[in-house]
Amino acid sequence: MNPSPPALAIDPLVQDLDGETARLRAAGPLARIDLLGVPAWTVTSQPVARRLLTDSRLVKDINQWGLFASGEVTHAWPLIGMVDVPPSMFTTDGAEHRRLRTKIAQALTARRVEELRPVVERYTAQLLDELAAQAKEAPGAAVDLKPAFAGPLPMAVVCSLMGVAESEIPRQMKLWKAFFSMLTPQDERLAVMAEIYGIFLGMVHEKKAAPGDDLTSALILADEGGAPMSQEEVAGNLQSMIAAGHETTIALILSAVRGLLTHPDQLALVLDGTVSWEAVIEEALRWDPPVTHLLMRFATEDIVVADGGTPCSSGAESLGDDGFVIGKGEGVVMSYRAIGRDTGFHGPDADSFDVTRADAARHIAFGHGPHICPGAALSRLEAAIALPALFARFPGLRLAVPSEELRKAPVLTQNDLEALPVVLGG
Secondary structure (H helix, E strand, O other): OOOOOOOOOOOOOOOOOOHHOOOHHHHEEEEEEEEEEEEEEOOOOOHHHHOOOOOOEEEHHHHOOHHHHHHOOOOOOOOHHHHOOOOOOOOOOOHHHHHHHHHHHOOOOHHHHOHHHHHHHHEEEEHHHHHHHHHHOOOEEEHHHHHHOOOOHHHHHHHHHHHOOOOHHHHHHHHHHHHHHOOOOHHHHHHHHHHHHHHHHHHHHHHHHHHOOOHHHEEEEEOOOOOOOHHHHHHHHHHHHHHHHHHHHHHHHHHHHHHHOHHHHHHHHHHOOOOOHHHHHHHHHHHOOOOEEEEEEEOOOOOOEEEOOOOEEEHHHEEEOOOEEEEOEEEEEOOOHHHOOOHHHHHHOOOOEEEEEEOHHHHHOOOHHHHEEEEEEEEEEEHHHHHHHHHOOOOOEOOOHHHHHOOOOOOOOOOOOOOOOOEOOO
């Protein structure tokens, strides 16, 4: 077998995401990385990701992680909140995962998602009206589209879905920003994690006593697939779903707007109806997906991965000197940005934004296998309403700074812009 390759350091402040993506991809379909002093493997190839995401030997149970079990990784590690979280479908496997997943599916139905359409339309119109008022008051002035539009819309929608009071939205946005930012001191992050969980556990207690027409109540009452969810499980699932449900859509909207504004020829194709908004959304998800690095799965036994990237069930001796071994107890990350730009899968122009790309929808930005994101349909719905409405209201929308001046937020796992300054028109 080959020795483990040298580890590539993942930049917590995300100063050069394009360069990091290229280096990871060049390292091969399976690369060794350093996550703030913690070693792990990461997957950069879409075919390999698809195989490993359905491999039952990779699990979400943190107790299978050798470094955590030995005490080498503790709650002092800044990324611990991504892997040691309250019980939910995001942290379980096998029969227990199927039980929780069945209840989520019973509560988060296609009908419930579709019923959110007028909610998305209402919040979109409200935010666009506020933007129009700003443009009227200060014509030609730069506006940061992130806090003015892309940020509050998904949070408002997911809070409406869960039954979170509208007055709580600013607090939720503040807490989650602190949770994800690598600039937040770890003791403060741990306090934020406890506060977030406390909020949702308290809400579950309230909804249990007085159920409403919301996802929280539906999860409490879900009766399919085995034993009812405990209050702790409902709270844990809500916490994980709101984290994923708003951050992914913020990134999706910003990525699509940035892609279109930096490719005016493609924007023209969209605005004249030659290319659909659905194509824009899928290409944005492939090209600059909402999640950069998804933490983490753990090997319950040695997994041999051939040089070509094929996970094998047989022993290492069958491969001679080729391939690598994901050792029992080691962590595996999915680097979705590198996966989306896999030149072996999407072609030599995978780094380019192209809304006419034929295979864009074959991305796995929302995951693959048993743990595929249950909120993908809602995220797509929000983007499908927000993006055409934004460009219809402001047909002269343009970047306020050169694209090379745009900076990523200091968030290691999520693909998040620090700001997206635009001029609304004129």
